[in-house]
Amino acid sequence: MNTEVNLAGIKMKNPVTVASGTFGYGREFSNFFDLSKLGGIITKGTSLKPKSGNKPSRVYETASGMLNSIGLQNPGVEYFAQNDLPFLRKFDTAIIVNACGSSIEEYVELCKILNTLDIDGVELNLSCPNVKAGCMAFGNTYEGVKQVTSEVRKVLDKPLIVKLTPNVTDIASIAKAVEDAGADGVSLINTLLGMKIDIDKRRPVLANNTGGLSGPAIKPIAVRMVYQAAQEVDIPILGMGGIINGDDAIEFMLAGANAISIGAGNFINPYTSVNTVIGIENYMKKHHIEDINDIVGTVEMN
Amino acid sequence: MSELLLAKLVKKEQLKPDIFKFSVKAPSIVKNSKPGNFIEIRVTDQTEPFLRRPISIYNLDRENGILEFIFQVKGKGTQILAKREVGKQVDIIGPIGYGTFQYENYKNIAIIGGGIGVFPLYELAKCAKADNKSVTTYLGFRSKDFVVLEEEFKKVSDNLILTTDDGSYAKKGFAINYLEKDIKAEKIDAIFACGPLPMLKAVQKLAIEKDIPCQISLEEKMACGLGVCLGCAVKTAKSSKENPEYWHVCKAGPVFNAKDVEI
Numbered sequence: 129m130n131t132e133v134n135l136a137g138i139k140m141k142n143p144v145t146v147a148s149g150t151f152g153y154g155r156e157f158s159n160f161f162d163l164s165k166l167g168g169i170i171t172k173g174t175s176l177k178p179k180s181g182n183k184p185s186r187v188y189e190t191a192s193g194m195l196n197s198i199g200l201q202n203p204g205v206e207y208f209a210q211n212d213l214p215f216l217r218k219f220d221t222a223i224i225v226n227a228c229g230s231s232i233e234e235y236v237e238l239c240k241i242l243n244t245l246d247i248d249g250v251e252l253n254l255s256c257p258n259v260k261a262g263c264m265a266f267g268n269t270y271e272g273v274k275q276v277t278s279e280v281r282k283v284l285d286k287p288l289i290v291k292l293t294p295n296v297t298d299i300a301s302i303a304k305a306v307e308d309a310g311a312d313g314v315s316l317i318n319t320l321l322g323m324k325i326d327i328d329k330r331r332p333v334l335a336n337n338t339g340g341l342s343g344p345a346i347k348p349i350a351v352r353m354v355y356q357a358a359q360e361v362d363i364p365i366l367g368m369g370g371i372i373n374g375d376d377a378i379e380f381m382l383a384g385a386n387a388i389s390i391g392a393g394n395f396i397n398p399y400t401s402v403n404t405v406i407g408i409e410n411y412m413k414k415h416h417i418e419d420i421n422d423i424v425g426t427v428e429m430n
Numbered sequence: 431m432s433e434l435l436l437a438k439l440v441k442k443e444q445l446k447p448d449i450f451k452f453s454v455k456a457p458s459i460v461k462n463s464k465p466g467n468f469i470e471i472r473v474t475d476q477t478e479p480f481l482r483r484p485i486s487i488y489n490l491d492r493e494n495g496i497l498e499f500i501f502q503v504k505g506k507g508t509q510i511l512a513k514r515e516v517g518k519q520v521d522i523i524g525p526i527g528y529g530t531f532q533y534e535n536y537k538n539i540a541i542i543g544g545g546i547g548v549f550p551l552y553e554l555a556k557c558a559k560a561d562n563k564s565v566t567t568y569l570g571f572r573s574k575d576f577v578v579l580e581e582e583f584k585k586v587s588d589n590l591i592l593t594t595d596d597g598s599y600a601k602k603g604f605a606i607n608y609l610e611k612d613i614k615a616e617k618i619d620a621i622f623a624c625g626p627l628p629m630l631k632a633v634q635k636l637a638i639e640k641d642i643p644c645q646i647s648l649e650e651k652m653a654c655g656l657g658v659c660l661g662c663a664v665k666t667a668k669s670s671k672e673n674p675e676y677w678h679v680c681k682a683g684p685v686f687n688a689k690d691v692e693i
Contacts, residue, residue, distance in 0.1 A: 149658075152657065154633075156656045159432065159433075160434065174658070180673070181660060181674075183663075184650055184661075184663040184664070184676075187653045187662075189653075190480075192478050193656045196659065200677065219498070272628070343477070343480055344477045348541070372477065376564030392480075395481060395656070396477075396655040398434060414641060
């Protein structure tokens with residue numbers, strides 16, 4: 129039985145990764161299980177300089193999900209390279225850095241540094257909904273995505289995956305922009321922009337008013353978007369959005385994802401990602417699947 | 431270091447119509463817990479409600495490996511939890527937080543709590559008393575109907591001062607008013623507080639004015655309790671508009687030095 133996948137040139141022992149911002153830089157979860165069991169780890173969104181994040185309240189529970197507006201709080205790439213990367217490198221798993229910026233120049237500078245580090249790839253974050261004048265400024269048009277991706281491509285030799293926002297009209301055309309700009313893969317979906325109002329105070333519960341919705345509540349939207357993107361592009365797809373077990377993961381792969389990420393699922397149970405690896409294997413046994421790659425995109429539409 | 435445990439519920443008591451005390455068998459978590467730590471409970475294996483519930487530790491029975499926590503039924507999560515039957519399991523991650531109550535260096539300590547914020551103060555009072563500290567506990571409740579754990583706190587305090595806002599039971603007024611009097615009499619080396627935000631703000635202000643070491647236990651909405659979602663942010667005292675700085679309740683906290691945070 130083969131669970132090994134090749135995601136945009138990144139060889140992984142299984143298709144399970146953990147989504148940016150839900151796993152820190154791995155340290156906290158290493159207390160619970162051996163990180164080498166994962167196909168890959170996508171780091172917390174990391175920027176050129178440290179970011180302090182948004183005012184609290186930053187999170188709020190919603191129906192089968194949650195809203196967050198963290199605002200990309202992170203220690204910056206320099207700190208990451210010195211303190212977190214050496215730790216992550218102790219494990220036999222692919223390390224993909226989620227890179228965020230607020231201008232094309234910043235993305236390029238950051239990726240120049242990332243290009244020199246011992247990492248397996250970069251996930252370019254063009255889709256954080258919580259930072260003003262940030263990623264969202266580029267992420268929701270074909271031209272914007274193509275422009276940033278092309279500039280980054282010039283300085284990055286490592287595998288480049290671009291993470292898309294679902295807050296667009298036509299996800300397929302945005303995915304096409306990534307492919308046209310020469311990236312190696314596309315990941316989707318980031319969180320959906322949402323809002324929760326405290327009816328007694330008549331104010332949004334989040335200090336930033338709006339936040340990104342994640343969790344099982346968004347899964348059907350994510351599956352649909354992965355399917356649509358898969359019809360448009362030939363580059364590999366990293367699928368995510370509400371996955372909490374092996375069955376969910378299989379659904380994304382049938383829709384066209386070559387690998388998947390566990391996001392908010394990490395919050396409710398620290399073992400969600402490793403349990404998903406087991407769940408995928410169980411599905412393979414049950415359906416006599418020799419190679420996990422054989423099921424990618426095999427959904428038969430009605 | 432925290433761990434995930436399916437802990438058996440060995441005893442359940444209803445202290446008030448909406449307040450429950452659970453005793454669970456959790457020897458490894460008990461062993462690693464300190465006064466001030468909290469736990470995160472997943473109330474269902476379904477996805478609704480989705481997140482874990484942060485709940486403070488009330489008592490650590492180290493001899494028997496029993497962890498006790500008290501919670502108020504507020505929403506659907508605690509409603510589900512309150513229905514758990516003795517003998518069944520509770521899905522717990524704990525202990526959580528590196529910031530715990532540090533009472534060891536003080537002789538005369540004041541413990542002040544309000545409402546349901548009094549729960550995490552019991553283990554602190556118990557440990558401090560066992561460590562031969564002089565413990566004065568100030569507990570404030572809205573009115574007689576809300577008073578809980580009076581006898582329990584009496585046993586672990588050298589002096590218990592109980593207040594109700596409306597005077598319907600014990601002393602009338604706010605607990606902090608009585609704390610302030612004792613501070614003037616120079617009877618207090620350090621203050622430890624947990625309770626509603628207005629009370630914590632008043633305690634923080636008082637402690638800073640009188641230059642008395644003060645540790646406060648904070649809460650903030652959180653998603654993971656593991657230190658990765660960075661949701662439970664608390665502004666630091668040196669934070670500024672130009673250079674905002676945040677710590678997190680589940681990591682640096684839940685107990686902070688009062689002078690280090692802006693609440």
